[in-house]
Amino acid sequence: MKYLLTALLLSLSATPVLACETVQLGSLEISEAWSRASIGMARPGAFYITIRNTGATDDALAGIATPVSGKPMLHETVVKDGVASMPHAPAIPVPADSTVQLEPGGYHGMLMGLTQVLKEGETFPVTLKFREAGDVTVPVAIRGMGAKDAGCVDKKD
């Protein structure tokens, strides 16, 4: 029991580090997965991530899955003539030797039908489905509602 508690405490305190850690999948380096805290479960959430393709093969993020959303989808915010819309993105290209960011005002994961409240400081898993590299599950850090980035220490601008 004591060990369990210690393990639990350790895993809780270690979550911010985990979310900022880079996950390797073949030649893909995945980092800075984050989301914003939600008010209740009625509104859709958004999630953001950085994907670096160090390989020579083009890839694409073709879908996402997560237990916190009944219908997670990829979307892109497009501002045309000053008007913002969010078309569905069937896939997000991750070309060879380049970095793609899902970030506020651009590509993002849209988490419709939240199954739980997203609480600041906690994490949830998201499975990324790549056309070439396959699937990988990463921890997503839940930040405050006013957050604009993952808040990782090495990524300050």
Next chain:
Amino acid sequence: MRRRTLLVAGASGVGALAFTLGLGWWQSRDSLQPGSALLPLPIGKMSFTLTNHHGVTVSPSEWIGRPTMVFFGFTWCPDVCPTTLSDISLWLQDLGPDADRMNIFLVSVDPERDTQQVLADYLSNFDPRITGLTGSLAEIKRAAEEFRATFEKVPTEDDYTMDHTAGVFLFRADGRFGGIIDYHEDRRVALLKIQRLLKAAS
């Protein structure tokens, strides 16, 4: 005969000059503000009535005397709106107490879901100087028309979302339009635009 020709020529010359001057006046009047028909009305000419997130009825004429910042959005918006509200909160933080001398509004384009209480809960996560406005769809449409902003309900599979004008509208203390901070605008440029309004008002 010759004299008569001269007279006619003279008269037509005067006419041409008057026409040219008139055209020039008309053109410069128009070219001073390109696309002036698409600029927001001055606040003093706006006529909508909305309710703020504290439940108080608001009409724009009350805003005159302080610089004003207005943003159209909705609280079900997962990406653009929290980002803009967080941008505005950061600008206000940078401006410090100077920003206390401003009116700052989020006008909901989704009154169906954004009731006064919903706006209050949502805005408690951002700078308290931001006031939420909601009301009847008719009044929100009127407000959008007067700002020359647009919004549209877009059905999704089992719900709906809203497309909407994303920029932040700025007005001088006397109510005249003072520019737009575009979505993705550099933070330093945004701050300069707001500071210019505050300086003019002090």
